Amino acid sequence: MKELEKEILEKGIIINSEIVKIDSFLNHQINIELFMKIAQHFKKHFGDRKVDKIMTIETSGIALAFAAALEFKTKNLVFAKKNKSAITGDNVYKSEVYSFTKKKTNTITIDKMYVQPGENILIVDDFLAAGSAGCGLIDICRQAGANVVGFAVAVEKSFQGGRKKIEDLGVKVYSGASIKSIENGTIIFDHH
Amino acid sequence: MKELEKEILEKGIIINSEIVKIDSFLNHQINIELFMKIAQHFKKHFGDRKVDKIMTIETSGIALAFAAALEFKTKNLVFAKKNKSAITGDNVYKSEVYSFTKKKTNTITIDKMYVQPGENILIVDDFLAAGSAGCGLIDICRQAGANVVGFAVAVEKSFQGGRKKIEDLGVKVYSGASIKSIENGTIIFDHH
Numbered sequence: 001m002k003e004l005e006k007e008i009l010e011k012g013i014i015i016n017s018e019i020v021k022i023d024s025f026l027n028h029q030i031n032i033e034l035f036m037k038i039a040q041h042f043k044k045h046f047g048d049r050k051v052d053k054i055m056t057i058e059t060s061g062i063a064l065a066f067a068a069a070l071e072f073k074t075k076n077l078v079f080a081k082k083n084k085s086a087i088t089g090d091n092v093y094k095s096e097v098y099s100f101t102k103k104k105t106n107t108i109t110i111d112k113m114y115v116q117p118g119e120n121i122l123i124v125d126d127f128l129a130a131g132s133a134g135c136g137l138i139d140i141c142r143q144a145g146a147n148v149v150g151f152a153v154a155v156e157k158s159f160q161g162g163r164k165k166i167e168d169l170g171v172k173v174y175s176g177a178s179i180k181s182i183e184n185g186t187i188i189f190d191h192h
Numbered sequence: 193m194k195e196l197e198k199e200i201l202e203k204g205i206i207i208n209s210e211i212v213k214i215d216s217f218l219n220h221q222i223n224i225e226l227f228m229k230i231a232q233h234f235k236k237h238f239g240d241r242k243v244d245k246i247m248t249i250e251t252s253g254i255a256l257a258f259a260a261a262l263e264f265k266t267k268n269l270v271f272a273k274k275n276k277s278a279i280t281g282d283n284v285y286k287s288e289v290y291s292f293t294k295k296k297t298n299t300i301t302i303d304k305m306y307v308q309p310g311e312n313i314l315i316v317d318d319f320l321a322a323g324s325a326g327c328g329l330i331d332i333c334r335q336a337g338a339n340v341v342g343f344a345v346a347v348e349k350s351f352q353g354g355r356k357k358i359e360d361l362g363v364k365v366y367s368g369a370s371i372k373s374i375e376n377g378t379i380i381f382d383h384h
Contacts, residue, residue, distance in 0.1 A: 023303070028302075029270045029305075030270070032261045033267070036262075058250070059251045059254065062255050063254050066222070066255045067258065069224045075223065076222060076223055076224065077224065079220065079222075111215070
């Protein structure tokens, strides 16, 4: 989508050939209108399918998941937790997720009460890079017997292979913007 | 607000005299319509004041902050981070926050770019207990020379003293529901 590509080009700060910092509107400060527009694009793409619930992973997927839940008019969203809290029970689905930016493996969890067999779930996240988080969420849905409708992300870095991993699991991917490469200070997009 | 008190009574699971688990609608699974209603109550309470930006802290404040940003029609929200990420710069405001549930002190940070002098900021969170997170966010706003319009939370546990700490800093507090006590399996609300 053009608005998101424009925002990335105007406000993105290129750190190196793999990282562009876009936390002024995506995952530290959040641009509300842009998020609603991204959610509208999700709806345009997946709107012909039944979606009962939006699923994401803390932290930075939550705001976009909320926007998507409004757009798809789902009753609830659920977010996977990276750390057990004092009141997390043992009645949880778990999956192992490796974070490349933090260089560690997290066990992500969702309470079994909040993913039901047969539920139609759209997974939403801010970024798709290597695809680990997405694979972990799909794994949890399948443990629960829920149906994964698709995987919708704001920004994809297509050179990091995440899309193929998700698609190999039989899940359709949509990204608002797809970064093909970051070379010599220039961001190149591709259009799936 | 009655809807929120009703939801707490119907779905809350009392863990002990200090903790009621309400993660089926507040901070693991999230009830979208209820969050929009809570945000409308925030607007009713603080709507006569100019609000330029919503501020919260990761993780569980983010969804409610998004709902509030829609209601107050702010361009952005910003959330404080509890852990430095790979691309967090050094150009940040910091404050020390003690978490009673996790029994540790976190240094919370916000990039200086995202809190501007003179900005009118409404702080939003899911829970007000001892008030540490709220005090940390107010501290950051004041370091930046921003104006704190108020502190709006979904659920307050008034027996844990957070409201007084926030009010002692000269900031008005609004909570959607205020739990006065949890005794013999019964939740008692008070109405400020």
